[in-house]
Amino acid sequence: MSRLVVGLGNPGSEYAHTRHNAGFLVVDLLGENLRASYWKDEAGAKTSQVRLGDYDVVLAKPETYMNVSGKAVSKLSDIYESAHDEVIIIHDDIDLPAGSVRVKNGGGHGGHNGLRSLTDALGTDGYVRVRVGVGRPPGRMDAADYVLEPLRGVALEELEAMVPTAAQAVIHILEHGVESAMQEFNAG
Numbered sequence: 107m108s109r110l111v112v113g114l115g116n117p118g119s120e121y122a123h124t125r126h127n128a129g130f131l132v133v134d135l136l137g138e139n140l141r142a143s144y145w146k147d148e149a150g151a152k153t154s155q156v157r158l159g160d161y162d163v164v165l166a167k168p169e170t171y172m173n174v175s176g177k178a179v180s181k182l183s184d185i186y187e188s189a190h191d192e193v194i195i196i197h198d199d200i201d202l203p204a205g206s207v208r209v210k211n212g213g214g215h216g217g218h219n220g221l222r223s224l225t226d227a228l229g230t231d232g233y234v235r236v237r238v239g240v241g242r243p244p245g246r247m248d249a250a251d252y253v254l255e256p257l258r259g260v261a262l263e264e265l266e267a268m269v270p271t272a273a274q275a276v277i278h279i280l281e282h283g284v285e286s287a288m289q290e291f292n293a294g
Contacts, residue, residue: 152169153182
């Protein structure tokens, strides 16, 4: 059995530096930190197997658009025999202030279509989430336009600045459990 860590995002260079791809950025950093040497195409995702202490960990970035990513995650969960309630999902969250990171164990989708797809495909909303705060859109800007807007300058720097904290949250979950991670990362 492997622990499955999935970063949500959209494939393609046009989405690389958007708020919606926060999950991909975190998985990329985890791959660097855990020395992921080989990424392969598998079950509709890019995956890499790494070792963390006693755990085999599968890092994954679905190659489908986020709103239909549940199918790939469900397939990977079956392939690696990962219990659905132990899958760790990293995603952007407009309901959290920009730059904040929170850990959540289960819960609704909160209007996030990627989480809706996961819940439908996995048959549960009990998976672990690392929520990456990207803030609310300014004024009357549409939420979809906001999270898909290409970032530059300070906005991109702010997004990239929280990536190490989110990666630390994932490592903490794997090493110490979700309850400990919630106490560590949800304070303040």
